[in-house]
Amino acid sequence: MKQSINWKKLATWFIILLPILLLIDIGFDTIKGKLIWTEIWAMKNLFFKVAAALVGAYFISTFNSEPKKDDSR
DSSP: OEEOOOHHHHHHHHHHHHHHHHHHHEEEEEHOOOOOHHHTTTTTHHHHHHHHHHHHHHHHHHHTEEEETTTOO
């Protein structure tokens, strides 16, 4: 069974999750001590935030969705 992706929900949750993940990272950096903005905006750091936001948005967009019916049989 294939899960149907709600693309509107995926895009909406990606846009919501990315700033939340950035704020969490900034919060942890301030708690740890030094807030280094170049590390927050580094490509490696942003890549993992974008990937985490996409994975989270994917799971949210497929949760409780109707499975696609396979009519190939």
